[in-house]
Amino acid sequence: MGKRITVPFGSQHVALPEPVRFVFQTENEKIVDVEVDVGYVHRGIEKACATKFKYMQVGYVVARVCGLCAISHTLGYVTALERLMGVEVPKRALYLRLLVSELDRIHSHLLAMGHTAEVAGYENLFMQTFRHRELVMEMLELLTGNRVQFDFACPGGVNRDLTPEVEKVLREKLKVLEEKALWLRDVYENDFSLTLRWKGTGVVTEEMAKEMNVVGPPARAAGLKTDVRAEFDYLPFKEVGYRMVVLKGGSIYERNLVRALEVLNSIEMCWNILDGLPEGDIKVPVKGLPEGEMFVRIEAPRGELFYYIRGSKKLILDRVRIRVPTFANIPVMKELFVGMDYADVPATVISFDPCLSCTAR
Amino acid sequence: MDFRKFRKRSPWILHYNTGSCNGCDIEILACLAPKYDVERFGILNRGNPKQSDILLVTGPVTKRAKERLLRLYFEMPEPKVVVAVGACACSGGVFRHMYNVENGVDKVIPVDVYVPGCAARPEAIIDGIVRALEILKEKGKEVELPHWCSAQVKPPVNRVKLLDRCLEELHGRR
Numbered sequence A: 001m002g003k004r005i006t007v008p009f010g011s012q013h014v015a016l017p018e019p020v021r022f023v024f025q026t027e028n029e030k031i032v033d034v035e036v037d038v039g040y041v042h043r044g045i046e047k048a049c050a051t052k053f054k055y056m057q058v059g060y061v062v063a064r065v066c067g068l069c070a071i072s073h074t075l076g077y078v079t080a081l082e083r084l085m086g087v088e089v090p091k092r093a094l095y096l097r098l099l100v101s102e103l104d105r106i107h108s109h110l111l112a113m114g115h116t117a118e119v120a121g122y123e124n125l126f127m128q129t130f131r132h133r134e135l136v137m138e139m140l141e142l143l144t145g146n147r148v149q150f151d152f153a154c155p156g157g158v159n160r161d162l163t164p165e166v167e168k169v170l171r172e173k174l175k176v177l178e179e180k181a182l183w184l185r186d187v188y189e190n191d192f193s194l195t196l197r198w199k200g201t202g203v204v205t206e207e208m209a210k211e212m213n214v215v216g217p218p219a220r221a222a223g224l225k226t227d228v229r230a231e232f233d234y235l236p237f238k239e240v241g242y243r244m245v246v247l248k249g250g251s252i253y254e255r256n257l258v259r260a261l262e263v264l265n266s267i268e269m270c271w272n273i274l275d276g277l278p279e280g281d282i283k284v285p286v287k288g289l290p291e292g293e294m295f296v297r298i299e300a301p302r303g304e305l306f307y308y309i310r311g312s313k314k315l316i317l318d319r320v321r322i323r324v325p326t327f328a329n330i331p332v333m334k335e336l337f338v339g340m341d342y343a344d345v346p347a348t349v350i351s352f353d354p355c356l357s358c359t360a361r
Numbered sequence B: 001m002d003f004r005k006f007r008k009r010s011p012w013i014l015h016y017n018t019g020s021c022n023g024c025d026i027e028i029l030a031c032l033a034p035k036y037d038v039e040r041f042g043i044l045n046r047g048n049p050k051q052s053d054i055l056l057v058t059g060p061v062t063k064r065a066k067e068r069l070l071r072l073y074f075e076m077p078e079p080k081v082v083v084a085v086g087a088c089a090c091s092g093g094v095f096r097h098m099y100n101v102e103n104g105v106d107k108v109i110p111v112d113v114y115v116p117g118c119a120a121r122p123e124a125i126i127d128g129i130v131r132a133l134e135i136l137k138e139k140g141k142e143v144e145l146p147h148w149c150s151a152q153v154k155p156p157v158n159r160v161k162l163l164d165r166c167l168e169e170l171h172g173r174r
């Protein structure tokens, strides 16, 4: 038995894009205990939403909870608000929201896959993945006017329409993207050294996933059939060809493969949306003051996102509560680490694709 | 030999997130990736403060990140430049006056270049970095202190003592 050694990991670390802190107690190479600290980026957004900002502004503030899934947060908030106030959103706006939310999912998944490759030491694949990700960023920029913080959805509809010229370019880019995504799936599925490194590392079993309430791609990689897109009706997913991707195994390899397959499914959905986009308005005015309470669930790229709002006929809401996917995934990470080799830690953390600015808000 | 000439050929960057929404962070990543590729200026991203010349800071500086930011700043050797990336690093942005933020990086450490935008575009970030390189070339070896710090420094500087002193003052201000 070796001596116990304490290894801090974070808050600023080479392999970490975000400030989270793990303190590992290790014996030789094995980890025997771990503490997690996620609070470095707490800003107080929930409080500010209920004191400083009017209900029409909150959508833009919650978008800044997280830049990777900006549309998911806005979407969660505006859907809740619309349901609370009984606003009927035009069909075209719904489909445009769906388009942006799927493009956002693609870019977020590609980012996560690229990162995992980088942490495994596969710099080349990281660069390739990021190169193809730029295509999505360009598409998003054309469609919404900004690369990261889109501010696309607003209460009552969307802020910008899809013009025929943009649609033409989108189609061209989507075609290129589809080819590249197929190639990427092939690499992530069949590359020899990656499978050696990833298969069987950081395994989440189905029971574990069920017990610890894992959400998003990690859960689906473990064989758990959970996806809010199929369970909660907030956008017309069924009409555009949504399929749930579920794999068995639950290691890093499957998590990335789920992401790669979901990217392909999202591209397919984007094609369907572009082909069958309904005509009509993109926005209806929202009048009145919110009263009562409402919650919605949204499938963000990382899993289930939960929004709860309560208003009492005032311009400023009483409460905005956000529960984010990474928060739900942290317990299972902690459980996984105990008994694992220290060398596998970075890859495992990144394969869950943690978003700390979501978690701490 | 005059090292100034060579200094701007291979600056290494250190990136720290002090509570941003990740929007600007992924744009910095995009800068490092093929399409924008800042490596053509000799720039590498190494997460080690002791080897870095440029500190890229994103986020409005939360109360807990404050101390870490100051530590990182003092661990970097002179000359160094600080680039604040994004609206919220410049002034607080949307997060301004929320209860747990400091309203911008320049409230804690001296900033040389401000890159605006929410999220800052990769082109803007590259422009900021290139300007930072110009500043880096001009800078000497003297230690720069935050504006709120009243310590006097005379070379040779004892960094550990200086950091302690600054931290004390920082906590005293609360």
Ligand code: SF4
Residues within 6 Å of the ligand: A064, A067, A148, A149, B020, B021, B022, B023, B024, B025, B058, B059, B085, B086, B087, B088, B089, B093, B094, B117, B118, B119, B120
């Ligand atoms: S400037 Fe905007 S995009 Fe950048 S970190 Fe701040 S809130 Fe996010």
